[in-house]
Amino acid sequence: MPQHPPTASRDEPFLLVEDDGLSRLQGRVGLIPEKGRGIVRRALIYALLAWLPLVVASWVTGTPSEQGTGTSETLLGHFGIHIRCLVAIPLLVLAEGVARKILPLCLSEFKRSGLVDPALAPRFDGVIAGVLRLKRRVFPWLVIATLVTAWTVAFLFAPNPDEVQWAGSGSEGMAFGAWWFLLVTRPIFSVLLLAWVWRLTLVGILLLRIARLPLKLVVMHPDRMGGLGFLDRLPMVYAPFLFSVSAVLAGAWAHTVFYHGVTVPSLYVQVATLLLILILIGLAPLLVFTPSLAHAKRQALLDYGALLSEHGRLVDARWIQNAQVRENPILDAPELGPVADIQAMYQAVAAMRPVVVNRSILLKIALPAALPLLILISTQWPLKSTLSKLLFTLI
Known part of the structure; x- marks a missing residue:
């Protein structure tokens, strides 16, 4: 694949995935075409x-019995494996397209909205170039x-891992399905997952460095976030992560x-802990702007408080005390307007x-994190009786 220098300019968007280590490797083996990204493929x-x-191996070897229990341990019942392969893995690949669309849009808004003015633009571009490097x-x-x-070696030496009991035993130990799961399926998922851990860490580093710049926050912006409301897309x-x-953890818990x-x-504590951690991960890159926003708000309350006090004293002197008040621009400034308008500003x-x-x-953060866990929790209620009660309530 052609390599591009890690520069950032007004015309070049910030691309999180393109030309990183994993993308270059996939390009060399032909998984990423020279033109386009081949994400769906x-x-x-x-x-x-x-x-x-795994499915073929399970079909060939049949369904073994779990030792000592007499119950069947089938691949079909390992929900976590199917979710890992058919949901998580493709979703982590498709996430590249989401990042490619949203991140450049968010970063361009810093300049377009005036949060980064022409004087600050070189430092802003330098921050992006540093993260690209x-x-x-x-x-x-x-x-x-x-x-x-x-991680793979540790599982290879683990005695009878639970996730591969469905594969049965080969002539010399684990069967083909178990080896494929441990040497191919799990590593693919692990690489994609850790790749996104690193990529999302880069996003956090990028936003942290941007937050340290003297952004031109607008304390009266209608989004009530100083003009940073466009980050709600982030x-x-x-x-997807x-x-x-x-989903993978919920599927594994569902199997148990x-x-x-x-x-x-008995899983409520684990479920609640996981949900809290995932929500904090989603919120973390946005919380880096909190010091700047809090400081801007504290200073603005002082500044606008002083402005409102001066305006109020002049209005009181002119209309309540009937005193002679010299012409003062603050009383006639069109951007301030009457008393009601300046109070609305404050x-x-x-x-x-x-x-x-x-x-x-x-x-946007809680829903993807909570949905698989809610499905897991809902399994404790019998579907037929739950639907019957709901129908009876509605009728």
């Missing part, structure tokens, strides 16, 4: 490569490869519920949020 290839051999480093991908290799970049993690006698209420400042968080942002 790669999502299908990875999903089928991870899943289809960080993105191209090889060391993070060596760390990812080491972690995935160590959680969509994190949503949050949903994938939540249906086949190992674990009750759903109230707009007071209503400014010190965080880039609103209902829409929380929904």
Whole structure:
């Protein structure tokens, strides 16, 4: 693949995935075409490569019995494996398209909205160029490869891993399906997952460095976030990762519920902990602007408070005390207007949020993180009786 220098300009968008270590590797082996990204094609290839051999192996070997229990341990019942292959893996690949669309749009709005003025633009471009250089480093991908290799080796030496009991035993130990899962399926998922951990870390670093710039925040902006309301699109970049993690763990827990006698209420602590962690991951890149927003709000309350006090004293002197008041621009300034208008300005400042968080942002973060967990929790209620009660209530 052709390599581009890590520069940032007004005409070149910030691309999170393109030309990083994993993309260059996929380009060399032909998974990424020279023109375009081949995202859908790669999502299908990875999903089928991870899943289809497992199904064939399970069909060939049949359904073994779990030792000592007399219950069947089938591939079909390992919901976490199917979700990992058919949902999480393709979703982590398709997430590239989401990042490619949303991140450049958000970054361009900093200049377009005036938060980054022409004087600040060189420093802003320098921040983006610095993160692009960080993105191209090889060391993070060596760390990812080491972690995935160590994780794979650890499972190879684990006695009878639960996730491969469905595969049965070959002549010399584990059967083909177990080897494929441990050496192909799990590493594919692990690499894609850790790749997005690194990429989303880069997004956090980028936003943290931008937040440290002297942005021209607008304390009276209608979005009540100093003009940063366009960042409400950013959680969509994190949503595929949050949903994938939540879905895989929910599927693994569902297997223990249906086949190992674990009750759903006993998982409430784990479910709540996971949900809290995922929501914090989604909120973290937006919270980096909190110090700047909080400082801007505190200063604006003082400034607009002084302005309102001066305006109020002059109005009181002229119309209540009937005193002779010399001409003062503050009384006739069209941008201030009457008393009601200047009070509305102060109230707009007071209503400014010190965080880039609103209902829409929380929904975009919490929904993908919570949906698989809610499906897991709903399994404790019998579907037929639940629907019957709901129908009876409606009637």
